[in-house]
Amino acid sequence: MPLLDPQTASQVRQELAGLTGRVRILNFTQNFECQYCLETRQIAEEVAALSDKVEVEVYNFVTDQDQVQAYGIDKIPALVILGESDGQFKDYGVRFYGIPSGYEFTSFLDALKSVSQGEVDLMxxxxxxxxxxxxxxxxxxxxxxxxxxxxxxxxxxxxxxxxxxxxxxxxxxxxxxxxxxxxxxxxxxxxxxxxxxxxxxxxxxxxxxxxxxxxxxxxxxxxx
CATH class of the missing domain: 3.40.30.10 (Glutaredoxin)
Known part of the structure; x- marks a missing residue:
């Protein structure tokens, strides 16, 4: 059963229509003994399906130790948001530990848009x-x-x-x-x-x- 209802999916598709660069979501998970691991993967994949500039890679927290160490993942579920820079995906240091649901879904979408642009508004x-x-x-x-x-x-x-x-x-x-x-x-x-x-x-x-x-x-x- 989808986590995003049709109306929300339509709104997300519009939000992501303005992405400039490609985005890669790294999902660190495991099959057992992880609360919300399945839902976190599902929400990442459902969002990625709404834009041809977003993709998801899934890694096992136990067996994919090279990736776990490379991105400093110490707990799951975890999402790492990479943005394309000079033809390669860059780790901007953006992390989500736990499912980005409820109000935090807004933060998730903002992260996708921000790393896509590679620029943010700061004082x-x-x-x-x-x-x-x-x-x-x-x-x-x-x-x-x-x-x-x-x-x-x-x-x-x-x-x-x-x-x-x-x-x-x-x-x-x-x-x-x-x-x-x-x-x-x-x-x-x-x-x-x-x-x-x-x-x-x-x-x-x-x-x-x-x-x-x-x-x-x-x-x-x-x-x-």
Whole structure:
């Protein structure tokens, strides 16, 4: 049974009609003992079927260790969104851990469009910060599918990743990973964790997140 009803499928087809470059979705999964693995693969394949510029590759989390290691996948279900750049597919650091359903379906479509273009809209101050970045930044955004504010935080994290090779942005659906919710003390969503050292509650505006990124850099450099 399709996850996308005909009306939604039609809207998605229109959304993806403007894709400029090709997009490849890498789906990391396994056949057993993975909540929502089948549904995550299905939603990726249904969306890909709506555009001739989107394709899906499926990898087994247990047996395809070369790919698992190459993309740094440590939990499933996982989606990696690659965009075509200079004739090759580039890893922009865009990750989804857990099914991108509910409000997060918006983030999923935005990721496809953003990597297709290879360009994102960020403030000049943010671009300057990213251009001077020398340490890696790992941004985890903890969400639930029913959170209407979460996509804003996820999309900003992904846009930062697309704009810099030193940034990785992860959506993490906490219902599927309760041990991570406990580890990172997720009491409300979205909760943003940067490099395991800096935390931010809520879908804050870009200037606020930029300040937290700057703090994470200082911590990484041992200056605070």
């Amino acid at each position: 000049p101050q943010t671009r300057q910060f990213l251009s001077q970045l020398t340490v890696p930044l790992h941004i985890q955004v903890f969400v639930t599918p029913t959170c209407p504010y979460c996509p804003r935080a996820v999309m900003l994290a992904h846009h930062l990743a697309i704009a810099s090779d030193l940034v990785r942005g992860d959506m993490v659906e906490v219902i599927e990973f309760p041990h991570l919710a406990q580890k990172y003390q997720v009491m409300g969503v979205p909760r943003i964790v940067i490099n395991e050292t800096v935390h931010q509650e809520g879908a804050v505006p870009e200037p606020y997140l930029l300040a937290r990124l700057q703090e994470a850099v200082l911590r990484a450099e041992g200056k605070v």
